[in-house]
Amino acid sequence: LDLEQKLRQAVQTEAFCLHYQPIVDMHQGTVTGVEALLRWPQADGSFISPDRFIPVAEETGLIETLGQWVLEQALADLAKWHARGWPLTMAINVSGAQLQHTKGDGFDMLLAKALERHQLDASQVHIEITESMLMDDNSRGLVNLRRIARLGCDIYLDDFGTGYSSLSYLKKFPISVIKIDRSFVERLPQGESDAGLVRAIVNMGQSLGMKLVAEGIETEAQWQFLASLGCDYGQGYLLSRPHSFEEISAWLPQQQ
Ligand code: G
Ligand code: G
Ligand code: NA
Ligand code: MN
Secondary structure (H helix, E strand, O other), rough: HHOOOOHHHHHHHOEEEEEEEEEOOOOEEEEEEEEEEEEOOOOOOEEEHHHHOOOOOOOOOOOOHHHHHHHHHHHHHHHHHHHHOOOEEEEEOOOOHHOOOOOOOHHHHHHHHHHOOOOOOOOHHHEEEEEEHHOOOOOOHHHHHHHHHHHEEEEEEEEOOOOOOOOOOOHOOOEEEEEOOOOHHHOOOOOOHHHHHHHHHHHHHHHOOOOEEEEOOOHHHHHHHHHHHHOEEEEEOOOOOOOHHHHHHHHHHOOO
16 A cells, blocks of 8 residues: 555544653653643554644545644643643644644634533643744645634744744744754754854744743753753653553653
């Protein structure tokens, strides 16, 4: 089977799972939330990376059904954590195609209904979008993004600094948090140009009243450097790789 057919089947049978990567408040040192990362397990125990199948899902329209599954699964798991006394937030990656789709309910309605179904507050759910999504200046995408923000969900701008768009979208779109791409974090703190760039991104975000998340933190030195700049949240292998709901549930009590 080619990838598209295989993916179509997997979407029908819901043959996916979500892994969760913890996000820490760098000022307090506490775990505040997780990011949901889609995984497609294979018979041999390996996973096909979302980098490979998300583009196919977008081209074929399968992303709508798949994205709804992600939303439902992530909010169901979040509600379970809340019921167990872990008031975490949940960050969900949403692609441009999901925000633009026209059949039936828009993403904002699907989100509103899912929040209602799981009795969650919108402030507990973060929606991650990428720069590339803002570039095509898509008006339906913008309308939907504003609706999501109006529901009370914070919009996170993922992979910041890797796209090709102008900075004007930071004013135009309702973005409240910037995620510093891990390609800038990799060479910290020695890499002078990256250190300068990250410092500038943090200053810019703060001037605009936005919060900052650093991704891909792998070393203590990177952590210290980002914390010293005033970065608000951190995420990366240093703290934890993405893991299953059960694994993260077992890990959480060890962090206190
Ligand atoms: O976790 P990993 O490094 O494999 O993720 C690879 C890419 O896939 C990242 O860019 C991530 O944002 C994206 N991704 C992961 N899960 C989802 C998802 O549920 N929906 C969308 N649209 N993208 C996802
Ligand atoms: O595009 P997005 O930022 O959503 O992608 C997140 C991806 O980064 C996930 O695939 C996740 O597995 C990966 N990731 C998370 N933390 C680290 C890290 O510390 N180092 C590396 N190399 N990858 C990471
Ligand atoms: Na993301
Ligand atoms: Mn990211």
